[in-house]
Amino acid sequence: MTQPAIQVKNLSKSYGLTLALRDVSFEVRRGEIVGFLGPNGAGKTTTMRILVGYLPPTSGTAIVDGYDVLKDSLEVRRRIGYLPENISLYNDMTVEAFLEFMATIRGVARKRVRERVRAVMAQTRLDHMARVLIGKLSRGYRQRVGLAQALVHDPPILILDEPTVGLDPRQIIETRQLIKSLAGDHTVILSSHILPEVSMTCQRVLVIHQGQIVAEDAPENLAARLRGSERIRVEVRGPADQVRRALEAIPGVLAVIPEARDGVASFAIDCAVGTDLREQVAEAVVRGGWGLRELRPVGMSLEEIFLKLTTEEPDGNTGNPGDNREGA
Amino acid sequence: MGIRAILAITAKELNSYFASFIAYAVVAGFLFVTGAFFSLSVLLSRQVNLRFTLTDVAIILLFVSPAITMRLLSEEQASGTLELLVTSPIREAEIVLGKFLAALVFLVIMLAATAYYPLLLISYSQPDPGPIAAAYLGLFLQGAAFISLGLFISALTRNQVVAYIFTFGLLLIIWLFEAISGIFGGQVGSILSSLAFYNHFVDFPKGVVDTKDVVFYISVVVFGLVLAERVLESRRWR
Numbered sequence: 001m002t003q004p005a006i007q008v009k010n011l012s013k014s015y016g017l018t019l020a021l022r023d024v025s026f027e028v029r030r031g032e033i034v035g036f037l038g039p040n041g042a043g044k045t046t047t048m049r050i051l052v053g054y055l056p057p058t059s060g061t062a063i064v065d066g067y068d069v070l071k072d073s074l075e076v077r078r079r080i081g082y083l084p085e086n087i088s089l090y091n092d093m094t095v096e097a098f099l100e101f102m103a104t105i106r107g108v109a110r111k112r113v114r115e116r117v118r119a120v121m122a123q124t125r126l127d128h129m130a131r132v133l134i135g136k137l138s139r140g141y142r143q144r145v146g147l148a149q150a151l152v153h154d155p156p157i158l159i160l161d162e163p164t165v166g167l168d169p170r171q172i173i174e175t176r177q178l179i180k181s182l183a184g185d186h187t188v189i190l191s192s193h194i195l196p197e198v199s200m201t202c203q204r205v206l207v208i209h210q211g212q213i214v215a216e217d218a219p220e221n222l223a224a225r226l227r228g229s230e231r232i233r234v235e236v237r238g239p240a241d242q243v244r245r246a247l248e249a250i251p252g253v254l255a256v257i258p259e260a261r262d263g264v265a266s267f268a269i270d271c272a273v274g275t276d277l278r279e280q281v282a283e284a285v286v287r288g289g290w291g292l293r294e295l296r297p298v299g300m301s302l303e304e305i306f307l308k309l310t311t312e313e314p315d316g317n318t319g320n321p322g323d324n325r326e327g328a
Numbered sequence: 329m330g331i332r333a334i335l336a337i338t339a340k341e342l343n344s345y346f347a348s349f350i351a352y353a354v355v356a357g358f359l360f361v362t363g364a365f366f367s368l369s370v371l372l373s374r375q376v377n378l379r380f381t382l383t384d385v386a387i388i389l390l391f392v393s394p395a396i397t398m399r400l401l402s403e404e405q406a407s408g409t410l411e412l413l414v415t416s417p418i419r420e421a422e423i424v425l426g427k428f429l430a431a432l433v434f435l436v437i438m439l440a441a442t443a444y445y446p447l448l449l450i451s452y453s454q455p456d457p458g459p460i461a462a463a464y465l466g467l468f469l470q471g472a473a474f475i476s477l478g479l480f481i482s483a484l485t486r487n488q489v490v491a492y493i494f495t496f497g498l499l500l501i502i503w504l505f506e507a508i509s510g511i512f513g514g515q516v517g518s519i520l521s522s523l524a525f526y527n528h529f530v531d532f533p534k535g536v537v538d539t540k541d542v543v544f545y546i547s548v549v550v551f552g553l554v555l556a557e558r559v560l561e562s563r564r565w566r
Contacts, residue, residue: 088408104336
């Protein structure tokens with residue numbers, strides 16, 4: 001159990017000239033539920049597609065359950081259940097026939113196929129749709145069929161790309177409960193662009209933005225960081241200790257984080273949200289008789305990335321939960 | 329190589345053929361045209377002979393087999409369902425073989441439906457069974473070669489219409505290699521002529537089963553399947 005379920009090192013992916021992923025590294029422990037959080041186009045789907053062997057990485061390595069996604073693709077695929085984003089299904093098959101087909105090509109033993117299909121149909125509440133053609137299902141039911149096919153061979157690792165998209169509020173709650181119930185036995189990576197979704201289901205969140213992991217933390221801590229602060233970067237020529245003490249003395253400063261650099265003292269200063277302490281910082285530096293070389297608010301803060309995320313539940317979450325009749 | 333996975337894909341494809349209107353239209357059109365040739369040939373020649381009818385069937389296969397193979401891989405690419413197949417623990421070769429077998433079964437069903445013509449002749453007379461059996465073997469081998477190449481073309485494009493047109497074009501050109509070979513002459517001409525589908529087929533309806541023709545068709549089948557597998561596999565490292 002010492003080996004992590006997923007190990008990604010310096011993964012990059014470019015499509016032609018565009019760099020979709022740059023130097024992404026992370027690990028996922030066994031039994032953990034990890035969320036990829038990021039706006040659309042951040043690189044979540046690309047990362048997942050590399051993990052399931054659908055796309056080759058441009059550089060870097062990804063190890064799933066001890067197997068390299070490039071060299072031992074078959075072994076990796078045996079261990080993964082994958083729900084693609086906006087899943088495409090065979091519309092001319094019935095739900096049951098499709099799941100039996102998927103179970104077979106995923107290597108479920110002949111004798112266990114029916115049993116497994118029945119189990120996942122119950123798990124995803126599809127029992128009453130078994131004989132319905134997939135092409136006649138509503139979006140929500142199709143998404144459940146997608147989830148069912150990811151689970152049908154009982155894989156130890158699940159990779160779910162936007163698992164609740166297209167579901168109605170009640171189904172979203174059910175799906176989240178289902179995913180949570182998988183923790184422990186299963187390692188789960190799910191992606192979302194909805195903040196509350198990952199904070200409700202995941203134990204750890206990786207925030208992905210423009211192909212890079214910009215933050216990694218437990219959901220509670222991320223939320224705290226989000227509420228917490230604004231950041232200023234300052235570079236001062238002077239004795240680091242004294243400068244730091246002077247900066248910390250400024251009212252409104254929450255933390256001063258030294259950033260080592262030759263000859264100059266460089267700090268990141270976290271301030272209470274909604275305050276602009278740049279003038280106070282400048283004053284403190286000048287008063288100390290040191291040289292102020294740089295003073296600027298930090299470009300893309302985590303907060304700004306979060307602003308691009310959907311921070312609310314989809315519309316209609318307060319709608320009548322009994323009204324989930326849909327489909328054929 | 330997983331036989332179960334291959335057969336599962338074959339079953340899925342067959343289900344998909346018979347769930348669609350196009351399959352029935354293709355079979356109906358095929359039977360209508362071959363039936364017309366059969367009637368004309370019998371009525372005009374007044375002979376208990378299927379040699380010309382079954383040679384015509386071979387030509388009709390040029391038009392029909394691209395319709396059997398056009399959607400096999402292009403549709404999965406267009407709709408995105410290929411993602412489900414290639415992220416499953418099966419090899420590309422299994423996908424290709426499963427689909428090839430499905431198309432082959434469809435071909436056999438179509439050819440079996442034309443058994444009506446020889447049976448009709450047998451009920452009235454005593455046609456020579458040897459050439460008829462040989463012709464059916466030839467049709468089967470040639471159909472298999474057509475399907476294999478069609479599957480390869482279908483792997484190259486997401487568009488079914490493009491797959492049909494290119495497959496038909498390719499088959500027609502190879503069929504006509506004999507005619508083109510005259511233009512080149514010499515070494516090139518004889519290579520073209522030895523690859524021409526027509527030259528390899530033409531002896532079967534006469535009742536002559538030549539090993540080199542059988543080997544030729546089987547080689548084409550293997551060639552097409554390997555190419556299709558390569559194209560699918562290229563996605564993993566491209």
